[in-house]
Amino acid sequence: MKFCVIANPDKYSVQEPLNSLQNHCENKGHSLYLTGRLSEYLYSKKNEAVVDTEADAVQNAEIIVAIGGDGTLLHTAHLAKESEKPILAINTGRLGFMANTLPTQIEEALGCIEEGRYTIDQRDLLQATAPDGSRYYALNEFLFSRKDTSSMISLIAEYDGELINDYWADGLILSSPTGSTAYNLSAGGPIVYPGTKVLLLTPINPHTLTTRPLVLPSDRKVTVKSSENPENVLFSYDGNVIPHESEINIDIIVSGYTVRLIQLPDHHYFETLRNKLMWGLDKRKF
DSSP: OEEEEEEOTTTSOOHHHHHHHHHHHHHHTOEEEEEHHHHTTOSOOSSEEEESSHHHHHHHOSEEEEEESHHHHHHHHHHHTTTOOOEEEEEOSSSOSSOOBOGGGHHHHHHHHHHTOOEEEEEEEEEEEOTTSOEEEESSEEEEEEOSOSSOEEEEEEETTEEEEEEEESEEEEEOSGGGGTHHHHTTOOOOOTTOSEEEEEEESOSSTTOOOEEEETTSOEEEEESSOGGGEEEEETTEEOOOOSOOEEEEEEEEEEEEEEEOTTOOHHHHHHHHSOTTOOGGGO
């Protein structure tokens, strides 16, 4: 088999899980593609194939291994969106909501992949189109937030051309079900089961307390516009800021791209909710 590894050694401790992956590939006769920077962290360099870029590693591999936290997985998702190759996410970060395989489980996880004992959890990416035709993609969310001002910003949201509301708030989140447990959740939005065909529209600290999050069918577009100075609005996708000089007028739909996450046996969504979000935790038992 052909594996590649995507990791950020500046942010996460990757040496031990990276070498566990390399040792397994060496013992099983698999190829391992990685960048020269990551190869510096290997103890043995017998079967690795060093490539120039992460995109080259993804192109050559059959299975992508992302080592880090959810941020690394988001980065990997953008690299892999056109290839739709399966991604195994190893969590060396903090919460790791999507990256829920531990470094101690690498051998077991790779064995499941070799034996075909896994399922694919397919997640849709969202697409945003700017007035100039530029397109951006997000696995979690698009964010419209205030910039260089302590005042609230005004944003107009439409659903398939129909006015939803003129929001006066610190910002607005347009989230996928995958992103429902990210910034959306912190802003008071609902948790939505992955794969549900909806979009989530969640205001951040709205001026009017009755302005609540919305759950919308995802078969139509949502448009977000700025109704004031666009220089006070920051537009980003999955944490990546998009510079802009003109007015904000963004159409958002579900894209044709998906990310295919490897789901191992005995890994279940509601179990992840309980473990990561401390559901049902009774402090009196500690």
